[in-house]
Amino acid sequence: MSATAPPHVRPPLHVVQLLGGGSVGTGAHVRSLSAGLAARGLRVTVAAPPSAERRYRFTAAGARFVPVPARTGPGSFGVLNAVCAEADLVHAHGMRAGLLAALGLRGRRIPLVVTWHTRPTAPGLRAQLRRLNEFTVARAASVVLGATSDLVDRARSRGARDARLAPVALPPQRPGGGREAEPVKIRAELGAVDRPLLAAEATLDRSQTLDVLLTAARAWRSLRPQPLLAVAGEGPERAAAQRRIDREELPVRLLGRGDAALRLLAAADVAVLAARWAGRAPLAEEALRRGVPLVATAVGGVPEVVGDAAVLVPYGDPAALGAAVTGLLADETRRASLARAGRIRAGSLPTEDTTVAQVLSVYDELASTATA
Known part of the structure; x- marks a missing residue:
């Protein structure tokens, strides 16, 4: 009688949440998302400036925290390469983090999700530079998630191959x-x-x-x-x-x-x-x-x-x-x-649970495509 081979157990998905600073709302969202994903069995690594961990306590939410220099440069790319060595997927939040991921992951077959939380209002040269960055990030991302419909439209106009509405639910605020x-x-x-x-x-x-x-x-x-x-x-x-x-x-x-x-x-x-x-x-x-x-x-x-x-x-x-x-x-x-x-x-309005579920469905979709 031959022994039955044990079923193949897929290891938990390892997701890197990349935060480049951003607004208070963005940091709170990454904290909430990290807690929800970790509770669902995913391995979550948050890469962000050191001040972000002091403010949002990602490790207390069940994530591993890796400090990333606040300024984009060789040090930032070095940390990104190291932290993504075993990652199944990278999720960048905001344009700075999205650009860092787009450049740092170039040539690597790691799915990239970028959430666009805001849009620029500053005119002049800064607006032109932001426009160029948006083109780079939109075209590098496997999926762009827009917090609002106008951000989804903006990502599509910048060349995103897949842009979807994903409202960001923040935890109820307290004084x-x-x-x-x-x-x-x-x-x-x-x-x-x-x-x-x-x-x-x-x-x-x-x-x-x-x-x-x-x-x-x-x-x-x-x-x-x-x-x-x-x-x-x-x-x-x-x-x-x-x-x-x-x-x-x-x-x-x-x-x-x-x-x-x-x-x-x-x-x-x-x-x-x-x-x-x-x-x-x-x-x-x-x-x-x-x-x-x-x-x-x-x-x-x-x-x-x-x-x-x-x-x-x-x-x-x-x-x-x-x-x-x-x-x-x-x-x-x-x-x-x-x-x-x-x-x-x-x-x-969307809750933290529905937000996590929507993001997780995107992750599962990309992970299945990557292993197909």
């Missing part, structure tokens, strides 16, 4: 320390106990976003009670912005980076997103979850996120933004309706 801020305390600290509180966030630079917010605030000076726009953010133009606020007597208060918009949402009557472009827009998603009426610019992935659960206005139109907020403050019924619609909409 620092995990404790919910008390609305009454927040209002008291801001001097908004008996007046409407508007919550926004913006980088305090020369971008049009800050100018739009401040110009829109002119429309609220005559309202009684006068609302207060609290803007969370920092930047090099903080002093100039404060001078304008003082000069025009705008009902605006600039808050530092520590006073995150998330904390403001706990007490806000209306959330305001005036971005020139946004992907999944954490501020918008959190406003929906909390039932805070939202006024937002109809850009990037914002319409996909909010659906009919927010008031959308064109970007760069302070008059429309100001009027939309004024209308909401005057209509309690409309605010209540948006609050209900927001919570319902939030319940239909």
Whole structure:
């Protein structure tokens, strides 16, 4: 009687998650994705600048962490080659990581997935360089995953052979320390106990976003009670912005980076997103979850996120933004309706589990093709 050969057991897929820095949302997504993949039995290696491990603790999520120099150069390529020696697949997040992978894996038969999380808004030479990088990354990737539909279209226009929509679900955000801020305390600290509180966030630079917010605030000076726009953010133009606020007597208060918009949402009557472009827009998603009426610019992935659960206005139109907020403050019924619609909409958004499942299906597809 002949012995039966043991069935062939396929070793767990080894996936390298490559992070080049990126935004807070990108890092949180890689952390969430790494935890989900490791829980499903994959071997996960995260390659990123050392500061990323200190912030997101990938090893605590079940991944192996390999530090990559923050600047692209010979050292970065050397680390990439070493960490990918036994990898079955590389998943790069963001354009810098995508370019590093595209150049470092050239000539090697390792499937490359690149997630495009954002799109550039800077003009001039930087925009031209970004365009060239996008062509390189799009054509090198086996699959490009776009966080929004416009990013999928952009990848296809840059020559991607396979570009798919893959919304990035971020874990529900919590204030620092995990404790919910008390609305009454927040209002008291801001001097908004008996007046409407508007919550926004913006980088305090020369971008049009800050100018739009401040110009829109002119429309609220005559309202009684006068609302207060609290803007969370920092930047090099903080002093100039404060001078304008003082000069025009705008009902605006600039808050530092520590006073995150998330904390403001706990007490806000209306959330305001005036971005020139946004992907999944954490501020918008959190406003929906909390039932805070939202006024937002109809850009990037914002319409996909909010659906009919927010008031959308064109970007760069302070008059429309100001009027939309004024209308909401005057209509309690409309605010209540948006609050209900927001919570319902939030319940239909992609979860961390569905995000991991979608990405894993892409991995399995590429792995099967590579071994066929």
